[in-house]
Amino acid sequence: MVAALPLPVIDLSRDEKEVVTALRSACLDHGFFCVSKHGISQEVIMQQFEESKKFYALDLETKMKYESDHNNIGFTPMGEQTLDPPNQTTGDTKESCYLRWPEVPADSELAKLPFMGPNKWPDADLPSFRPVFEAYMTALADLSARLTRLLALALHLPDTWFDDKFDHPFLTCRPIHYAEQASNPASGVFGAGAHTDWGFTTLLITDGTPGLQLNYKGEWLDVPPVDDAIVVNLGDLLQRWTNDQFKSTLHRVVTRSSKERYSCAFFVSPNVNALVECLPTCLKPGETPKHKPITCAAYQHGKYLETHSGYAALGATAPSTPACEEEAPL
Numbered sequence: 371m372v373a374a375l376p377l378p379v380i381d382l383s384r385d386e387k388e389v390v391t392a393l394r395s396a397c398l399d400h401g402f403f404c405v406s407k408h409g410i411s412q413e414v415i416m417q418q419f420e421e422s423k424k425f426y427a428l429d430l431e432t433k434m435k436y437e438s439d440h441n442n443i444g445f446t447p448m449g450e451q452t453l454d455p456p457n458q459t460t461g462d463t464k465e466s467c468y469l470r471w472p473e474v475p476a477d478s479e480l481a482k483l484p485f486m487g488p489n490k491w492p493d494a495d496l497p498s499f500r501p502v503f504e505a506y507m508t509a510l511a512d513l514s515a516r517l518t519r520l521l522a523l524a525l526h527l528p529d530t531w532f533d534d535k536f537d538h539p540f541l542t543c544r545p546i547h548y549a550e551q552a553s554n555p556a557s558g559v560f561g562a563g564a565h566t567d568w569g570f571t572t573l574l575i576t577d578g579t580p581g582l583q584l585n586y587k588g589e590w591l592d593v594p595p596v597d598d599a600i601v602v603n604l605g606d607l608l609q610r611w612t613n614d615q616f617k618s619t620l621h622r623v624v625t626r627s628s629k630e631r632y633s634c635a636f637f638v639s640p641n642v643n644a645l646v647e648c649l650p651t652c653l654k655p656g657e658t659p660k661h662k663p664i665t666c667a668a669y670q671h672g673k674y675l676e677t678h679s680g681y682a683a684l685g686a687t688a689p690s691t692p693a694c695e696e697e698a699p700l
């Protein structure tokens with residue numbers, strides 16, 4: 371029996387000072403919290419799940435027409451990702467779809483950057499998918515921008531501090547479908563293997579089916595779903611920016627038997643060419659940075675390569691930034 375760790379619920383309609391204080395405390399502890407009164411309508415959320423279910427109900431051959439590309443945009447079939455290779459005997463028992471937002475047209479300047487490019491909309495097979503996800507991603511992008519400003523305040527910085535690092539951000543919406551297959555941690559079978567998220571923050575909405583666990587002080591604990599709240603967790607880039615003060619915590623998905631599970635992760639990262647280096651407010655006298663500066667794209671390219679067989683097979687080359695060669699800790 372796994373114990374539960376209820377997450378702090380931060381009501382975004384409260385006084386900003388109270389919100390920022392609660393945020394700072396959650397970020398210093400394990401970097402997981404829920405936000406309520408977040409302004410995303412239940413209708414937009416429900417429609418997202420409906421379209422996601424319709425998409426995954428298509429046959430595999432149809433879904434493979436939208437297979438993920440060199441930007442890691444598109445469909446990834448069951449088992450394509452293995453988030454924790456040393457501790458898994460099969461790939462994650464999930465299929466997913468990566469959508470980038472705001473969408474970058476193929477002929478634009480931004481499309482020359484790593485991970486930036488057009489989405490693979492299933493217009494021909496499911497025309498209702500695109501308008502629903504466009505509305506969903508617009509709403510989530512607004513909420514993420516609001517949270518980024520609150521996080522700057524929680525770091526004792528001006529609320530605009532991250533603005534120029536997010537003026538063409540790397541935002542990814544990932545509806546996920548977990549198979550009707552019980553995980554078996556003892557034999558290395560997981561819905562999603564243990565991992566930290568790689569970006570700045572992740573905004574996660576689930577269909578209420580349990581499965582998410584986080585590792586708190588060395589112990590795996592269930593994260594109970596909270597009605598109408600969005601789970602937010604911090605990613606590695608924010609941890610690096612804060613010299614490990616704010617936590618990017620290990621988590622995984624352990625599915626129970628006989629029920630499918632749907633979730634939708636909205637991964638928030640800065641501009642792909644943003645340099646992530648220790649913040650001035652995160653160094654106490656005598657302390658030194660724990661990580662070398664690295665660009666967002668260089669950091670994440672390595673992670674995609676390690677965990678996505680499809681991305682690795684496409685032979686995507688490492689983004690050419692000097693920091694990329696300097697990943698080793700100081």
Ligand SMILES: O=C(O)CCC(=O)C(=O)O
Pocket residue numbers: 544546562567574576581582621622623633634635
């Ligand atoms: O589906 C979930 O509950 C979590 C998914 C997750 O951790 C991820 O996609 O990074």
Ligand SMILES: [Fe+2]
Pocket residue numbers: 565566567572621
């Ligand atoms: Fe995650």
